[in-house]
Amino acid sequence: MSTAQGARARARQEVTAAIKEAARRQLAEEGAAKLSLRAVARELGMVSSALYRYFPSRDDLLTALIIDAYDSLGETAERARDATPDAPPPDRWIAVCEAVRGWALAHPHEYALIYGSPVPGYAAPDTTVRAAARIGLVLIGIVRDAHQGPGLTDLPLPTELRAEAERMAADFAPDLPPGAAAPLVAAWAQLFGLVGFELFGQFNRVVEDREAFFRHAAGRLGESVGLPRS
Amino acid sequence: MSTAQGARARARQEVTAAIKEAARRQLAEEGAAKLSLRAVARELGMVSSALYRYFPSRDDLLTALIIDAYDSLGETAERARDATPDAPPPDRWIAVCEAVRGWALAHPHEYALIYGSPVPGYAAPDTTVRAAARIGLVLIGIVRDAHQGPGLTDLPLPTELRAEAERMAADFAPDLPPGAAAPLVAAWAQLFGLVGFELFGQFNRVVEDREAFFRHAAGRLGESVGLPRS
DNA sequence: GTCTATAACGAGATAGAC
């Protein structure tokens, strides 16, 4: 029984992977809004209704692609963080930022899927939250490491933001002082602003040497969360 | 002949405006990807194919909406800048940032249209460049004003970025030192990173008091381009 | 029980004849 179920499960997993792969390919050609179950089925030599054995609806297929994309980005960031564990936090911060940018340039359509306009009529289920948080946790970890070492700039907060920053720190960065949590969230969003602008063409005719521009901007982002300039 | 053509041109312009208005309304309801020429036509009591007289394709209608959106945002920013012409540049900077955020929250689908994922298969024509640049010019103007006054922080640049920053300054901010041009471009992208994250739901469960969070982040963005803290 | 194939519904997008 276990072997039979194992074989079936394996076959099912293979078909599921093939569907996602074909869907990803189609995502790169037509975009998320035009992701078509029928075209995916066609590419696999199946019939559209057969896909419903694997994904109850088009939205569920989209959700799977979104989670995969977040995980792929998160894993890339984690690898960049772990590549040089002895490097000082500011250097690791820049390395992670560059890894995010590199992943985005290598997977533009998956980036658009998770950080671009929301797909109309699609509401992301809670399942995506954990995967989405991975990249944030990497950034938090680097700043946390810096706070355990010496030489960290303390960041003043206006009273207006005090309570909110304390809540942030308590919620997802308990090792961090509130004065670091709020700027970290801002830097997180700003990092993706830089990446998104490059990817979506806003830098056309504006920024030429994007590598150098990004490295410098990422370094200054690191400073903005209290990491000393390297 | 000129009167006949003038009347015809006027009628054509009126219908064109009505189409765009209906399309904008639908954009706000369904999103850009599902912009349906059919529904627009239905709302106007026309038949879908009749629209092709005014917009040769859905893409041309999209282009018109994109230009209108950039112009609407640009005008909002300009009004915020001009509302308090005597305020010091850091305050005007924050006012413009908040105007951008306010416009985005009030026009989420139009924001997604111009700063979200590019519509697949759609290449923005050069016609959009001028409108897209408006908001950038507002930001540049504020920093330029600050540079003509006293008390501006000089921003060091790594040699790696020196040439690029000088090209940037020469291209679109001739009154600005290169050390200000590059951070300004970065701040421009980062501003839209903050706005986009809030609008597209990345701040859900992360940032609660978004107004206070944004004001503080915008102020620090201003500092990053050399505007003193207010 | 698990899967695939057939057929169909209602909808939108578009080309072309009139």
Next chain:
DNA sequence: GTCTATCTCGTTATAGAC
């Protein structure tokens, strides 16, 4: 400007193969 014909889409019901 209008009307029709033809395409694709997501989705479901159903029937049958393994």
